[in-house]
Amino acid sequence: MKISRSTLTAVLSLVLCSAVATADDARRSLADKHAPAGIMGDHLHEQGEWMVEYRYMNMYMEDNRIGESRLSDQEAIGPPGPPPGIVVDGIRTNAGAAPTQMTMEMHMMHLMYGASDDVTLYTMVMLPSLTMDHIRGDMAGPMRGTDFTTHNSGFGDTAFGALIRLHSNDCHDLIFNLGCSVPTGDIYRETSIPSGGAVSQPLPYPMRLGSGTFNARPGLTYKRYRDWWSGGIQFQTDLPIGKNYRGYSVSNEFRLNSWTSVLLKDYWAVSLRGEHLWRTSYDGADPATPDTMIATNVESFRGGYWYNIGIGTQLNLKGYYLNAEIVPTIAQDLDGLQLETDFSVIASISKAW
Ligand SMILES: [Cu+2]
Structure with missing residues (x-):
């Protein structure tokens, strides 16, 4: 017996989507039409449709960790020297200062356009605003234990790409994200705050606005709609290509x-939402960031594993789409010595026409 492809698709749809009573376009226009706020690249637009979105994110980090164990701020700068600082994974660091707290705030402008019913183009401009609090270590002499704050903000890297429909029927979407980013974010700024104006030094890695490299950002999203609920799975990457002009590449x-x-x-x-996040260490090194000064200068102290939970809500009102999430970090295992992540908040407002 020969079964045509359309018959097979129809039978599969009936089996897999039996709970979907509504037509696909109507079902996809309800309040769960987009994935939770922390997810990008999960939906397409029909040909000729535009979407503009403003998205805000703030990530809060406080206290240092080695692996999974927390350190006090005093422990993070080590016992009073000599020798100054502490040794973690064979690397002496935090002799100048230790970070104690950081907020990573990000404003994002996101534009999407349906080039065809199967291909949606997008671009996203990012404006990070980074603030880090520290306490001074042994190299500060009598100033040991005092605190200071550094700040950096401006344009980050710019993301763009195409979302390509691999497969859809009444209740499933499979979407490939052919994404990338270009290095529009500045990666070298100096500050004289730690030394009180005498010496200026470059801001360490997590205080830099961009990666300095072109990044490939491929991803794959599967989404499923049922009568009163929907769900999805997404694998998304961010992969720097080569090294930047300072001689390193980010995770x-x-x-x-x-x-x-x-x-x-x-x-x-x-x-x-549940999120597994893995990051590798940095490759190479900016020669102007000595490891002994502060742990945020150490290339091998950038990787790790994080598990985050997203609790969110979505509202589709009068043509405006509101999407918000609070994202506590439930578990983390950090390479070397790093600030731990406590939680993030993510909120966005978008409109399509
Ligand atoms: Cu959109």
Whole structure:
């Protein structure tokens, strides 16, 4: 017996999507039409449709960790010298200062355009605003234990790409993200705050606005719609290509997300998301960032594993789409000595026409 492809697709749709009573376009226009706020690249637009979105994120980090164990601020600068600082994984560091707290704030402008029903183009401009608090270490002499704050803000790297439909039927979407970023963010600025004006030094790695490299950002998203709920799985990467002009490349990043959204009303949904995040260490080194000074200068102290939970809500009201999430970090295992992540908040407002 010969079964045509369309018959097979129809039978599969009936089996897999039996709970979907509504037509696909109508179902996809309800409050769970986008994935939770922390997810990008999960949806397409129809040909000729535009979407503009403003997205805000703030990540809060406080206290140092070695692996999974927390250190006090005094422990992070080591016992009073000599020799100054502390040794972690065979590397002497934090002799100048130790970070104690950081906020990574990001404003994002996101534009999407349906080039065809199967290909949506997007670009995202990012404006990070980074603030880090520190305490001074042994190299500060009598100033040991005093605190100072550094700040940096401006344009970050700019992301763009194409979202390509690999497969869809009434209740499934499979979307490939052919994404990349260009190095529009500055990676070298000096500050004289730590030494009180006598010597200026470059801001350490996490205080820099961009990666300095072109990055490939491929990703794959599977989404499924049922009558009163929807869910998805996404694998998304961020992979620097080569090294930047300062002689290093940032972490390879891999994110594996899964989420479920439940419709409370057609215009209101709630969501729960789990995220595994892996980052590798930096490659190479900026020669102007001595390891002994501070742990944020150490290339091998950038990687690790994080597990985050996203608790979110979505509102689709009068043509405006509101999407917000609070994202506590549940578990983390950090390479070397780093600030731990406590939680993030992510919120966005978008409109399509
Ligand atoms: Cu969109």
